[in-house]
Amino acid sequence: xxxxxxxxxxxxxxxxxxxxxxxxxxxxxxxxxxxxxxxxxxxxxxxxxxxxxxxxxxxxxxxxxxxxxxxxxxxxxxxxxxxxxxxxxxxxxxxxxxxxxxxxxxxxxxxxxxxxxxxxxxxxxxxxxxxxxxxxxxxxxxxxxx
Numbered sequence: 001x002x003x004x005x006x007x008x009x010x011x012x013x014x015x016x017x018x019x020x021x022x023x024x025x026x027x028x029x030x031x032x033x034x035x036x037x038x039x040x041x042x043x044x045x046x047x048x049x050x051x052x053x054x055x056x057x058x059x060x061x062x063x064x065x066x067x068x069x070x071x072x073x074x075x076x077x078x079x080x081x082x083x084x085x086x087x088x089x090x091x092x093x094x095x096x097x098x099x100x101x102x103x104x105x106x107x108x109x110x111x112x113x114x115x116x117x118x119x120x121x122x123x124x125x126x127x128x129x130x131x132x133x134x135x136x137x138x139x140x141x142x143x144x145x146x
Contacts, residue, residue: 037079041072044102048136063109070105103134 045068046053057064078101107130108115119126 037072037076040079041068041075044071044075044099044137047138048106048133066109067106070109071102074101074105099137100134102137103130106133 048067049064052064057068059065078098107126110133111126111129114126119130121127
């Protein structure tokens with residue numbers, strides 16, 4: 001994979017900088033709100049793409065980039081301050097969003113023809129695709145404190 005790729009830490013390299021960014025671990029303590037948003041986005045994306053854990057998205061992988069960005073939009077819209085730290089099983093204290101919203105965002109990236117409309121009962125293939133996405137996302141409602 002190239003260094004001129006989108007780092008899972010949320011930094012988009014456009015070939016201008018070739019600086020390797022450390023990938024935050026699920027137990028890293030973010031220094032800013034954006035670090036927390038990015039760490040949670042990384043974790044949710046890795047749940048969907050476990051084979052990519054710890055890797056960067058190559059800038060040629062437009063589907064992966066769009067998926068990560070869609071998750072980040074949902075996380076950012078549904079999270080509060082990450083100033084208390086970040087720990088994987090405790091991120092529900094900071095992310096007050098519904099994982100169904102994350103599944104919706106990913107589904108519409110993968111199947112743009114469905115954007116803006118609910119899945120109808122007769123569209124069983126689409127419903128199955130959405131369910132498969134949703135089943136990969138772990139509930140962030142752990143009781144672990146940070």
